[in-house]
Amino acid sequence: MILQRSVCRNLNKFRNLYSFRQYSTIASTNENTLKIENIKNKLKDAPNLSEFIKLEQQKNTKIDEKDNGEVYIPPPYLRNSEITGEGRRVYVESYGCQMNFADTEVINSIMKSSGYQITDSDSNADVIFLNTCAIRENAESKIWGRLSELRAQKRKLKNGQLLVGVLGCMAERLKQKLLESEMKVDLVVGPDAYRSLPSLLSAIEDGEQQTAINVMLSADETYADIAPVRTSQNSVSAYVSIMRGCNNMCSYCIVPFTRGKERSRPVQSILEEVKQLSEQGYKEITLLGQNVNSYNYLEEEHHVENTEKRLPRDGFNTIYKSPKKGVTFTQLIDQVSLVDPEMRIRFTSPHPKDFPDDLLHLIKERPNICKSLHIPAQSGNSNVLKNMRRGYTRESYIELINTIRRVLPEATISSDFISGFCHETEEEHLDTLSLLEYVKFDHAFMFYYSLREKTHAHRTMKDDVPLDVKSKRLQQVVDTFYRVLKQNTHKEIGKKHLVLIDRISKRSDKHYIGRTDTNKKVIIPNHFKDSAEPINVGDYVLVEIEDGSEITLKGNPIMKSSIEHFQQYQHKKVMINEN
Incomplete structure (x- = not known):
């Protein structure tokens, strides 16, 4: 039954991939080029149930042996001769958070498995992907500037063969608007649709479509079965993605709308990747997730009650119902740390509510779990935190910091801060400065507030702090942080x-x-x-x-x-x- 359910899920995914009506939306500047018969022909080529049952049973069969000895069994839609890179070169530029850089390694793997060559330069690329960030307006401005450069680069090419794709969070946020812009974007693909890249490129390269888009979010996509192609072969550190999406719905944040709901990667696939990295000589891994410490893997075989406290810490709350079953982040990192005692383990980016005492004591116990914690505060004022829908007060945040100092006295603590959020007063801003002085953070990411469409703040609040005030407050936050940090550097x-x-x-x-x-x-x-x-x-x-x-x-x-x-x-x- 488990095999049948797995096969049916995969069959539905791949059938949807062949269906340009359901899985992906193909956009064309010339609607007459969209032929109904062409779609029907593609659907005829889609794999049937027997092919997928056979594929499941042959997962351990050597079909295609790569140079590194790994065995790859291409799914039916990729074995189709019309979907192949035929040696065309792909270059991926990454912007934003660590998750985007980890996703780039997944994208490289998908493209390489489809016959494309991965290149480290845009000068000789046939396809250029920009893996983008949408967390702030400034992040998107960088992408628009880069697209302008690529538009000029495309104009210089006489054969016009260069294809430009926008991937990631900005693709998910702006969708069709990117294709309708003057930037000559050929392809728009969201974070959950990277598997469709080869088929969408094929539709464009074969002349069937002029542009293509797939921005469907998924309830279960974690890319757990894809072995990342590491962007740096000489690095001693690697990223390991363990979950995707976020359920917190902070009022300022676009991430739940660009990355979707939380879903956790299977434990065994994570452990297997960590083992492979250890065997390859990596000395440090960073476990990644939009809300990494809310990891909760739940499948039918794991439907057992868990004795670990599942609710947020005292003084913290959520707008969603906390799970009562499944493998928790504490349990996962416990297993990960045992794979190789000489491999350092880091994790990011967490939420303050998901730091149970069990996790802190495990970090203390295991010497290879790094004593460096990122605890995003965002503000030092309880009213601002309430408007942000962070789920805690200034006092509960400070109590968490005090607990960490007691359990892990040598640990360093980093944080995030947003200056000039909606309705923030001067007095509330001063509370953030005093929090910086109290905690004495070792590192901080500091920005002024940037309104994002679709968010709770965009729908219900007014971005009423003037830009010059935002900038002034941000500078005061930066100055306070570095002043306090300088006072403590001599202690090292x-x-x-x-x-x-x-x-x-x-x-x-x-x-x-x-x-x-x-x-x-x-x-x-x-x-x-x-x-x-x-x-x-x-x-x-x-x-x-x-x-x-x-x-x-x-x-x-x-x-x-x-x-x-x-x-x-x-x-x-x-x-x-x-x-």
């Missing part, structure tokens, strides 16, 4: 940190750049003072901090180490101090 001098070396410095090939467990950037010489042993990218090095600024610390490399050895070193230091 003399400390010893385990630093993961991740790259050679761009300013000097005689120095390395690495990061501490607490996500502090550290620059060190590329050699030890008293040893000829080489230091390499990917090494864990014990480093003593000698100097630094608000942004970067400078350290002296003492010796190579490991997460296990550094933990033993810290235990010995604690015992000596206690005696």
Whole structure:
């Protein structure tokens, strides 16, 4: 029955892909080119139920062996000869959050599996995708500017073969408007429709359509079965997407409208990807989600009651009903951390309501779960937080911070802040400045408010804080943050940190750049003072901090180490101090 349900779900997905009426909307500047017979012919080629049953049963059969030894079984619609890249080159530019960069690796995999070549330059590309962000007006302005450049680039080509596609959140937000603009966009595809890219490109490249669009959101798409093609082959760090979408519906935020509802990726597929990354030599992974710590995987085989507290922390609430069953984020990261004790685990972006004490104590217990927490505040005033629909007050946020300081005294804390939200008064703004001074954040992402269509704030509130006031308040937030940070930087001098070396410095090939467990950037010489042993990218090095600024610390490399050895070193230091 499980196989039958899985087959039927997949069959419906692929049949919908062949149906230009239901799964994707094809837009053309010449409606006469849309032939009904052409659509019927495509539907005739769609796989039937027997093909999908056979495909499910043959998942472990070697059909197509890639250069890296991985086995790929193309689904029926991709085995069709008309949907193939035939070596055409694809270049993907990523903008915005980490999730977009992770999605780019999924897009690369889909395109590569369809016969396209992935190129790292737009100068020799046949297809250019812009994987976009829509969180703020400034983010979209960058895309419009880039599209203007690409329009000029297309005009210079005599053969007119360059195709430009807008993908991601901006595609989902603006939809048809992008095709109707003067920017000569050929393709518009939302975050849940990347599987349709080869077929949509085929329709354009074969002359069947002039433009194409698919912006349908999905209730279950997580791309769990797609092995990402990593954009950097030399990196020691990798992103692992564990869930998509957001249910919080904060009044200022467009994400639920561009990314859809929350859905979590199966546990086993996450663990398998983490194991593969460990075997490939990666030393650090970041678990990703729009609301990563609300992860809750629920399938029929997991329909068991869970004893872990499922409600938000005391003082926090949601506008949606909290799940009572399923695998939680705490349980997931527990399993992930056991895959490779020498692999660091980070996660972003979380919501303050989803930090149960069990999670904090697990982070304390596991040395490979990084002691660096992102706790987005957005404002320091309870009334503004209420208008934002954040689900907590200033007092409950501070209580969470105090709890973190008690359980994880060495942890660093970062945050997000929005200045000049609807109806924000000067007094309310001052509460944000005082919160910055109280918490002493180690890093912060700070912006002034940008009204987004469709959001709760757009429908029910007035964007009544003048731009010059927004800018002034933002500058005060930035100044306060850096002033407090500078006062605390000296506390790092003399400390010893385990630093993961991740790259050679761009300013000097005689120095390395690495990061501490607490996500502090550290620059060190590329050699030890008293040893000829080489230091390499990917090494864990014990480093003593000698100097630094608000942004970067400078350290002296003492010796190579490991997460296990550094933990033993810290235990010995604690015992000596206690005696």
